[in-house]
Each structure stands twice: as structure tokens, then as C-alpha cells.
Amino acid sequence: MAKQTLSVELISMPDNMLKTIYTACKTCYSAKLPYENYLNAPDEEKMLELIKRVIGSGHYSTIEHIQLTFAIQNVSRACTHQLVRHRHMSFSQKSQRYVKEKGEFDYIIPKTIEKNPELNKKFEEFIKLTSNLYQEFIEANIPAEDARSILPNAAASSLVASLNLRELIHLANLRLCTRAQLEIRMLVGAMVNEVIKKEPWLKPYLVPKCERLGYCDEDKSCGKMPVKEELLKTVQTV
Numbered sequence: 648m649a650k651q652t653l654s655v656e657l658i659s660m661p662d663n664m665l666k667t668i669y670t671a672c673k674t675c676y677s678a679k680l681p682y683e684n685y686l687n688a689p690d691e692e693k694m695l696e697l698i699k700r701v702i703g704s705g706h707y708s709t710i711e712h713i714q715l716t717f718a719i720q721n722v723s724r725a726c727t728h729q730l731v732r733h734r735h736m737s738f739s740q741k742s743q744r745y746v747k748e749k750g751e752f753d754y755i756i757p758k759t760i761e762k763n764p765e766l767n768k769k770f771e772e773f774i775k776l777t778s779n780l781y782q783e784f785i786e787a788n789i790p791a792e793d794a795r796s797i798l799p800n801a802a803a804s805s806l807v808a809s810l811n812l813r814e815l816i817h818l819a820n821l822r823l824c825t826r827a828q829l830e831i832r833m834l835v836g837a838m839v840n841e842v843i844k845k846e847p848w849l850k851p852y853l854v855p856k857c858e859r860l861g862y863c864d865e866d867k868s869c870g871k872m873p874v875k876e877e878l879l880k881t882v883q884t885v
């Protein structure tokens with residue numbers, strides 16, 4: 648067991664995503680019954696025309712019907728702590744209470760430390776030291792749930808995570824922003840790529856929030872988009 652790298656697999660999504668969203672959208676504006684709308688769904692281009700209009704107007708309940716499930720492997724506990732703050736997601740995470748680490752525990756090393764040879768060495772020494780102490784506790788019959796107290800934020804974790812499409816868009820908008828930490832950006836980037844491979848029409852929604860807003864609303868902007876206040880000033884002077 649040692650240094651690990653992230654992997655993400657999309658393990659479940661509806662195979663009739665577009666038709667399901669179309670049916671939800673159409674039902675709001677149609678005298679027909681929902682199942683009639685489903686059976687009479689037009690071609691993809693026509694379905695997308697309506698769907699984009701409805702999402703564009705903020706009618707987001709229509710995309711809450713789409714549930715997606717990911718197998719997320721090898722992320723730090725620091726990263727999973729950030730991910731579980733998203734309250735419309737469901738999680739089943741490898742337990743540090745029931746699963747005892749054997750030998751050197753799996754860990755994730757932040758890129759900024761990894762690229763500094765001296766600090767990287769110190770980081771690895773710390774992991775070794777902590778692993779040895781953890782094993783000592785386990786061998787002394789300390790329950791894993793207590794021995795884990797000394798495991799760092801870098802300890803690797805894995806989980807199954809599910810969310811609906813509305814929440815995935817929200818997650819992407821927040822966590823693809825450069826203000827989010829690199830590891831969660833990479834995680835959410837990998838989740839988004841898995842979905843876009845299957846449903847390319849979603850690409851414009853699964854972006855940092857500034858790309859949807861047309862401006863940056865963060866305190867410290869990366870400079871990619873004008874900040875909100877600057878934009879407002881230009882509108883006021885026109």
C-alpha cells in the first residue's frame with residue numbers, strides 16, 4: 648500500500664436521459680398525459696431545443712429526475728470532507744472504523760508537495776512514521792475506530808457517490824472554479840468528463856460558474872472573467 652492516484656467511473660445513469668428530461672419539460676406545457684409525451688418524443692434536435700430553453704429559464708426541477716452514480720477511488724479524506732458538504736448527494740464511503748489499514752496506509756500527496764523533492768521526502772517519512780504508530784495501536788488491540796485518530800487528511804479513501812443532474816451542475820459550477828482546491832477540481836473534472844462522454848450536450852452546463860454567469864463573483868478572481876463589480880460599472884456608464 649502506498650501513494651495512490653484518483654480514478655472515477657460512472658457506474659449508473661439512465662440510458663434514456665434526454666427522453667426523460669424532455670418528458671418532464673413537455674409535461675409542464677402540454678395538454679397530453681406525461682406517458683403520451685414520452686411515447687411521442689420527437690428527434691434529438693427537437694428534444695434538445697425544448698430542454699435548453701427550459702433549463703435556460705431556470706426551471707431546474709426537470710433535470711432532478713436524472714440520477715447518476717460514481718465509483719470514486721483514491722481521494723484524500725480532506726477531499727471527501729469537502730465533497731460531503733454537498734447536501735443533495737448520497738454517499739457510501741469506505742469506513743476507517745471497520746476496515747483496518749495494513750502496513751503503510753494508502754495516501755494522496757498534494758501536487759505542490761510532490762514536486763518539491765525535499766518536502767516530498769519529509770511527507771513520505773511522516774507517512775511511514777504514522778503507519779508504524781497506527782500498526783502499533785492495532786497490535787495493542789486498540790479498535791481501528793480509535794487508532795484512526797492519528798491518520799492524516801492525506802489518507803486515501805474511496806466511495807460510491809450519487810447525485811441528480813441538477814446537483815452535478817451545481818457541483819461542477821462551484822468545484823471547477825480555480826478557487827476550489829486542485830484535488831476536488833480534478834475529482835469533479837473526472838466526474839464531469841465521464842458524463843460528457845455519454846451526453847455531450849451537457850458540456851456547456853458542466854463548467855465553472857463564471858462560464859455560466861459571464862462574470863466572476865469570487866473575492867479573489869483568477870482573472871479569466873471580469874469581476875461582477877467591474878461589469879456593473881461598464882453597464883452603468885453605457
Ligand SMILES: Cc1cc2nc3c(=O)[nH]c(=O)nc-3n(C[C@H](O)[C@H](O)[C@H](O)COP(=O)(O)OP(=O)(O)OC[C@H]3O[C@@H](n4cnc5c(N)ncnc54)[C@H](O)[C@@H]3O)c2cc1C
Nearest residue numbers: 729732733734735736814817818821822824825826827828
Ligand atoms: C472555494 C470554496 C471554498 C470553501 N470554503 C469553505 C470554508 O472555508 N469553510 C466551510 O465551512 N465551507 C467552505 N466551503 C463549502 C461551502 O460553504 C458549501 O458548504 C459547499 O460548497 C456546498 O455548497 P452548497 O451549499 O451551495 O451546495 P449543496 O449542499 O450541494 O446544496 C445545493 C444548493 O441547495 C440549496 N440548499 C441546500 N441546503 C440548503 C439549506 N439548508 N437551506 C437553504 N438552501 C439549501 C442551496 O441553494 C445550495 O446552493 C467552500 C466551498 C468552496 C467551493
